[in-house]
Structure formats: C-alpha cells, structure tokens
Amino acid sequence: MVDYLLRAGLGDSSGVRLLHSGYRNLLSDTKHARRAEMMALANAATRSPNPVDHWLLSWREDEKPTSKQVDETVEMFLGHLGLGGQPAIYALHGDTNNVHCHIAVNRFDMLTRRMIEINHGFNKEAAHQAVAKIVDHFGWQAEEKQRYTITNGEIILSKRAAKLKALGHKPICTGATAAEWRTGFKSVQRIAQEEAVPIILNARSWPELHERLAAKGMTYERVGTNGIKIGIGEEFVSASRVNSRITMIRRAKDLGDFVARDPSVKVHARSPEQDVLPHAKDAIEYRELCDEYRADRKRRKKLRELERLRKTRKQNAIEIARATLLQNSQAQPEPVIAKPPPNLESYHYWKNDGETAANWCRRRNLFPTLTGQQPADVEPRRIGEFVPFRSGNEVRYARHADAPTVFVDRGDRIDVILAKEDEAIVAALQLAAQKFRGRVSVTGSTEFRERAFVLAQLNGLGAFLIDRDFVDRRAAEDRERRLSDATSKANTSAMSGTVGQAGNPDIDIGTLTKLDSQPSKYVTGERLLSHPPQNAHSDAAGAAERNKQQKNYDRTDAESEAVRRDPAPAAAPAESPERVPSRGFSKETDLSLGSQTGRSR
Template sequence: MLARVWRKKHDRRNAFRVLIDYVTRAEAEREPEVESLTNCLSLDTAHAEMLAVAHRSALVRGPALHIVISWREGEQPETRQALEAGRAALDALGMPPEQHQYVIAIHRDTDNVHLHVVVNRVSLVTGRAVHPGLSHLKLDRCMRGLELAQGWQRDRGPYVVVEREGQPVVERSLVRGPQQHRMPARARDLEVFGGMESVLTYARGAPLRDALAALDAPGAMWQDVHEALARHGLELRLKGRGLAVCVKDDVGLTPVKASSVHPRLAHGRLETALGAWVEPSRIIRVLDARRRYIEREVGELPSDLGEEHAQMRAQLRVRYNIESAQARSALETAQTNLRRHHKAEHQAMLKRHREVRERIRASALPGAERKAASSVAAFTRARELELLFERQIGERAALGKPQSWREWVEMLAARGDEAAILQLCAWARRHPRGRTVQPQPRNWFASVGAQDIDPLPPAKAQVMQNWIWRVDTTTGNVDYERRGERQFTDEGYRIAFGSHDAQLDVMLAGLLLARQKFGRHIDVGGNEHFLERTAMLAALYHVDVRFGDPRLEARRQVLVNERDERERWMREKRERDWLDREPGSVGQTGDSRPQSQRVASQVPGGGADLDPEHGHTTAPER
C-alpha cells in the first residue's frame, strides 16, 4: 500500500468544493462507480460545513487536505477495510476522525483500487488547525501497519516490517542506496497514479546497462559514457555540485540525479574512475539516438514494435497539440468577433428604445396615456432584451469548444486512424474505466505466444476491404459487421467470434485476417465443430498456416494430403479427357464405360467429395 498527501493549490473559498466534487465525481456524465462516506450531514453540504468550521481559525491557510491511498494491482479491499485505512491515515497525521470533518471516496475503476480522503485540518473541538509535518513518513508507517493487519502484500518505503522475538514489528528502514531502489516522489506518482514510465525507470534500463558496460571496458573515457547514454536519447550534465541525467530533446522534463540511477554514475565516483569532468563532444551531441524517452506504459516491453507504437502515439499527441492550438486560436477570433457583434446589437437596441422613451416624453399625450405608453415601452424593451440575450447565448454556445485529447483521439479512431487506435488500446490497458466485462468467446484465432499485439487498423486489413467495421472507443478493438450484426472482433492478440456457430465465409475472413496479423503460426480455440471446420478451411483454400495444437495440426495435414491427392487425380482426369477428344483415341483403353466413370473408379475413395460444411469426405451416390 502506498499513501501520500496530494498537494495542490486551490482558492481558499472553493477548495473543499473542488476536492469533494473531484473525489466523488459529481460532474460525471453517467453514474460514477464511487463509494463515498462522510461524517458531515451530507455530501451535498459537506463543503459548506467544512468551510464554516475552517473560518473559526483566522490564521489557517489551505484548510483542505487531500490524501490518496493506493493498493497493489489485483488487491480488492472490502469497503470496511478501505474505510479503516482512511481513518487510520487520519489518526497517523494527528487528525482523529472524531474531531475532524472528512469525506472518503473509494475508486475501483482502475487497475489499482485507491482511496481519496478530503479532510478539514481545523478541529471541530479546539478550532485550531493541525499541521501534519513529515506526512510521508507518518503515512508510510501507517501503511506497513495496515498491510500487517489486513494481510496485503508489502510495498517498499521508509518503513519495513522486521521480526523481533518472533513478532512482526514496523521499523524505520536502515537500508540506503541502490538496495532500497528509492524513487523520487514525482517519478513514483507518475508511475503509480499515471501508469506512465518515468525518466528514472527508463534510465535504469538499457541506458544504464550500456553506461556500466562502457565504464567496465578497458581504457574507458568520459566520451564512452556520453556516447552510451546518447544512443538512448540521454545526456549527463553538471547540475550544482553533482551530475544529472537529462533527456536531450525535451528540456521541459525534470532531470534525475545520476546517483539515483546508479551509485557508479555519481559525480565523485565517475571522476575517480575517469578523471576530471569532460563535456560530451559535438559529434556525440548530434548523434542520432537508437531509442528515445517517450511516454510509454509502465512495464511496456522495449521491443521494436513497442518502440514504434510509442513513437506513433507521441507523434499523435504532437498532431493534437498543433490542431488544438489552431482550433483555440480560431475559436478566440470567432468569440471576439461575435462578442463585438453582440455588443453592437445590444447598444443598437438600447439606443432604439431610448429614442422611443424620448418621443413619448416629448409627445402631447395626456399624463395617464403617456404613463401607459411608457409602461408598454418598458415591457417591450425588457421582452426584446430577454429574447436578444437568449439568442446570443445560443450563438455563443453554437461556436462550441476545441475537442479534448480523448474526444479527438476517439474521432480519429472511428475513422480508422492507426495511431489513434493504438492510443485507445494503451488507455484501455492503463485505465480500464467504464469497461464492461464481456463473456469469454468460445471460438477464436490467436497469436502463438505474443500478447502485446494491438488491433490491426481496418485500412491495413487486406481481406476486410468490403466489410463494415467499427472501432470501440473504450477499448480500441475493431468490430467487423455483416448483415447488420457483429461477426467477429479484432482484440489485438486474438480474433474473437461473436457467434458460437459462425458461417464458413465469416470463418474464412477471420482466418485470413489472423494469417495477416499473426503470421503462419496460429492458436485456435473453440468447440470441436469449430476446430474441424478451421482445419478444413485452411486445407481447402490453401491458407498457409500452422496450428499450435498438435492434434489440430495433424488433422490439417491429413486434409491437405487428401486435397493434394484429389487435385492430382483431377489433373489426370483433365489430361485423359483431352486425350479422349483427340481423333482415333476412343476405345484405346478397352473400357466401354464413359471416361468420367473410369476416372472416378480410379480415384481413392471412389471419387469421394469434400464436404465444406462438415470438413470430411462423403461417398457419392451410385
């Protein structure tokens, strides 16, 4: 379990409202999957109650405190256990739940179940604010205790569980340096809460291995280390009295301490091994990197395909930033012009009604009639202004707003854009929010071994040109439809059929798509009827595949041999028919039967036919 105080600046007057709306997802379009609890009168009035108590302390600044507690992936705490963890965290920070107002929300729609606690630092009893210093140490000690009490897997942190006289005890860890694998808070937050690989994790992978190999080489020099890091898009730079590992092409990313990547990369130890500090040469500075740090998922395999997909997603984000900036600029221009036009309309209407009032005042009407005319003019003015404001509000709303990153990606994915589909798949793996659990398909074609394959963009699916396809904007999967019904789905690592008894033409299309995606080696899953028809289709239509199931592959080989034998005898039949049509060739065989019967009698099985519906041979009627 991990916990931390999430520090974010909010306006003092609306901090409670903003945080409570965020953790309870009050503005969600659909019913949020959040379990919430508060010791205030209600969730709707919690922010007002907290603000009223906070006003009792004249010196407090930022009375709202936001705590986040996260469990490991796969751990599913009960509601009782989650609430116990939230209250224990408040006790650890010196804010007993009985004396402080709080709102607790449990989120279960991500890979890691996590808990949000919004608490008022001002006490209900004393009216004084609590200042929870060293909150990261207090919370980490509390988490170790909760792991022991509730039986969760232990996470690394400043505190560890040790055995003392046969009893588990929580103590401050005395281990320092690389054995503890410490990670800065911002990098840890990026990976735990954002699911993205940090610069530190990236540098500790292949770049570190190459840098240490360069250090261990005989006659190692500073330029060797610089070159090893430069091939991965990283660079060593002086920062204060030490060294930092920076991303070469992105100055906006925070550099990491070289010693946090590995102790051997510390400034002092490198100077001891290589001599005084030397800047990287100009050739190394302009060296093309084989790999670069880009936002990729934590645990994503550093394969060539994964690197290519990560690059495509990064380029997609660049495209969005450009188009979004252009859309915002166009929207600001349109809003300025519309605002100017609306102002002119408003002023023109006011001027017109002012002239009407002046004419009424200057008229020779009796007092009662002039007063009545003024009332009618005032009513007409109010009504026309109301209609004007309603129309102007509609015109401003019609301008719309630039699409968000998610909306823009979903729009491109619906058009079949490959990078957008990859981005949807990455989101689905990282944050499975709102995904409904689909029943496991009984029939499917899958890759042998590889599980990191994304759906094939419909434009690249050569055999699916005449099919109707739709992209699921939640998962990135591609559904292929015919006759108004979904026939099968490209889920990336497999082709899953929606029907338990798919038609032969649908199965053949799915098999050819699997051959294009996965190559020759394919796994097949399903009932015996589906397996038999798959082997039959592969043999009948000469599909160059090999099945991972030995029994199914053996059956395919049998059908291929039968097909080859049948085609061989059919070729011989055509040759004999051609000879029979030549002059003087009739009767040379000494058989008075028709040529077709003579050939059929020589074919193994008596001219048996291959039944495409059931995948086996049937004897012809005699």
C-alpha cells in the first residue's frame, strides 16, 4: 500500500500523480525506512488480521488544496478519529479529476498492545463528522448530500440526513454502487427503495402487499424467524438494508401476523428497460453478452463433469466404441465464446466508442461543460478578471489564488464551476472559442444552455456555437429581425411622405417574402454590410431625385419666390401595375443587422 501511495507515476499520469506526501509519528527519515517501520508495527498486531486502515479524502473538482492545507487536513481527520498519535503515511494524488489524499494509519497501540476502536465501531459516522469539521474550518464547499454540518461550533445532523433518518431510509451500500457502475443497471437495493417501499408502507393487508409487489416483479419473503428478504428476479436484498420501516416486525404492528404469498399469485417478469440507469448506453446488449458467456461456461462445466464421471466409471467395449465414433463424428469443435469486458465502460472502449465511455464515467459530473472537436494548445492567459493557475495537466481560473475556482480548462473540455455568474460564462466562452477553433458545443442543464446562448449573442460569440438547436434558433431570430427592420423602415418612409414617388425603389410583399427566405449570413459569423441589389431604373431615378433636391438647395431667395408664384406642372406618375407603392422606402435604407432607423429625404 505504501508503494502505491508514494509512486510518482502510474500509466500516463507521470509527473502529476504524486502532488504531495507526508508522514506522522514515525522515526525513520527515508521512504524505504518508513515503509519498513510501518510493516514492523503492523506485524506486531498478531491477533488482528488487518491493523492498517486505508482512508481516502477527496476534494471537489474546483478545489485545489495546498500542501499546508493537506497536512492540516490529515491532522484534523486523524485527531477526530482518535488516531492522532498513531503512525501514518499519506499522499496527495492528482491523477483524476478530483484531487484526493490516501491515508494509511496503523490502529495498533504499542503501549496497550490493543487495537484502537474508532467511535465504538461506527467509524464511518466519525469520518463524516471529521469531514464536516474540515469543510467548516477551511471554508470549502460541502457536498450536496452531506451528513453532518457545523452549527455554532457543534456537529449536528444535516436537515436532509435528519429527514432520511426519520423516514428510515438507508444509503446505497458500496457494493451496490459498484455493481451499478459495472453493469449500467439499477441495483436491487435501489429498485426496492424506489418501488417496493411505497407499496409495502401503503398496503392495508398482507395479500394486498404480495399482489402489488408481484405485479411489479418483486417478492416479500420470510427468512428465519423475523428476517425478510425482497426478491427481484434472481437477486435478493434484506429489508433492513432498504428501509427500517418495512421489516416484518414493524409491518406486523399494522397488518397483523405475517401471511406468506399465496401460490396462485404469479410474479410478473420485469422488463430490462425499466431498470437501466440514465446514460447507460448499450447496457442491455452488454448484459446479454455476459449472460451468454456465463451460460456457455456453465454448460461446458457440466460437460466436463460428465466426462470426468464417464472416465472414472468402468466401460465395456460397446461403450468405448460408441464414444470413439461420437468423437470422430465431430468434424469441428464448438466455438468458444470470448470473455466479455469486465464492465460497461470497458465494453464501450472494446467497441471503439471512447466518447460514450467517457460520458458514462462523467455521468455524475455536476458542472456544465464547453467542448469541441479539435482542441488547440492555448497558452494560459488572463481573461477579464480571471487569472489562470496551473494544477497538473489542468488550468483553473479564479479571481486570485485563494478565491474559488470559476472554470477549469481540462484539455479536452472546459468545466464551468460557477455556472450562475454571467462573467464566468462569458470568459469560459471566450476561452472555448479560441481553444476549439471557433466551434464550441455547450453541455449542461436547460437553464445553463439558455443562459450561455443569450450571453453569447450579447457578447458577439453566438456564431461560435455549433449545436444544432442554437444554429436554428439564431437563423430564425435573424430572419425575424431582418423582416421587422424592413417593415419598420417601410412604415417610416410612408409616414415621411415619400410614398408614391416615381424614383422611389419600392419593395412589395413578394420582396419581403424573398428577403425572409434568404439564408442568414450572421449564422456563419459574417456581417451583412450591404443592402439588397436594386435595378438600374431605380438607381437612375434615385440619382435624378437627388440632383433635383440639390438644385432646390442651391436656389437663391428670388428664384425660390418665383418658383412658388409659378410652380412647374407636375409630371404624370408612371403607371406600374406590378408595383405596390404603399410599401416602399427610399434607396438610402440600410438592411444590415442591428437596430437602425430608416431615412428618407
């Protein structure tokens, strides 16, 4: 264990795996000497099979403790467990997304020659209390499902833990959680908590309880004198490990003496689809492959057992001849089914689907992410008020060294830790646009994706978002904006008295419809700098109108008075049955993006 703790490199993590190491209550000076001293102290506990405890303290992804903080954390943790004076070796590792500290501590007391018992056997409760003290001391962020909190300097149960305790709820055990990660299916304990507990607590009689459970593919069976096991398929779990209120003694107080399930009540088969965990792609296919392999092994084992019995029994000549003919008649041996990968993650890698495997590993990631196809090597630099700080292969961004992490550059993705701060989202989008060569994909909750889209549009980063829903939304909003601008400018021109002029390039409903159907150049990041092309007649008419107005500006007072006394006859308007002059505006109208006001002379 000590060799594992102090190993500097492991696989591809060389150089960043061992971030810090330390020891307590040991006399040796070198690593090998301390390892030998720990082994000698462990061997002194002749009556204990496992005198060394292995504890693991893990920080959140956005928290990067210093070496001094790690030393103080280990001291506080062991002190609360009552092991402050025991020999221990610890090491801080950074080879995963979460920085974590391994602690190997010897519980054998050399003075009393006895093993130290932690919290009268409730060592996990003591560990949760120690974690609450550490989080409160350093001001780190507590877990969402924390068991203890610090109030006025006292350790008390959190509101959530107190509520679950009152309801008799039991936490999912470690073995069940490991099985869920390995197979992609809900454990029996989780299924019983989600489906069996409400049925058992709401049943008004034992027959009703059995019938409703059988309809869900579950059973409630008695074991021994007072034990109860809940069966789901071929797997079982103790009722006391699911909820303390569904044991036989507790339910007998409401329903009377226990009555077993009637044989006429048939247990329905459960569909595999209803037990698949979220994001567990191909879990059913992987289970079928494992079941096929186990069935083949069982069949071959039975054949080997029959062959062994046949060889040990004395055979006559006829039986020997029959066995020889049977062996010769088999031209080819039966194909051997290959052993499947050990877990669902390995199965995805076995199918060359690394992206799905990575998503399955990060299914519990609470932080929204920004990703891209071809990440570039970007030198860490200050982005606004956020300063980069290297931590192994990652770069965290914060306002200063001791401030909370805002977002983390993990190489292939950017995790936004403080997803409720607009400044953090904008800065992360700026980094992602540069890192992923202007093609950014946003992953997270609906609220975060909506906020990221709005902020990207406001800060000129919308063109870098390549998610299909974002692209379609930008195109629709761009079309609506262009159509609205064209309509408002047409109305402005009509109100200014320019409607019906011969030289005015009118746009009818067909033109507006054509404008609405044109693809938006803003989606691809380009700017629309010019208005739609107009015909030569409109250009000539517009030039004549401008020359006429310019001549009016250059007239003297006498000339203007003469024009007012003897106005020139108005020219007859050109007939154009194909034009609708009520929806026109002047040639100076600009159709570029953005809110502008139409002008007319």
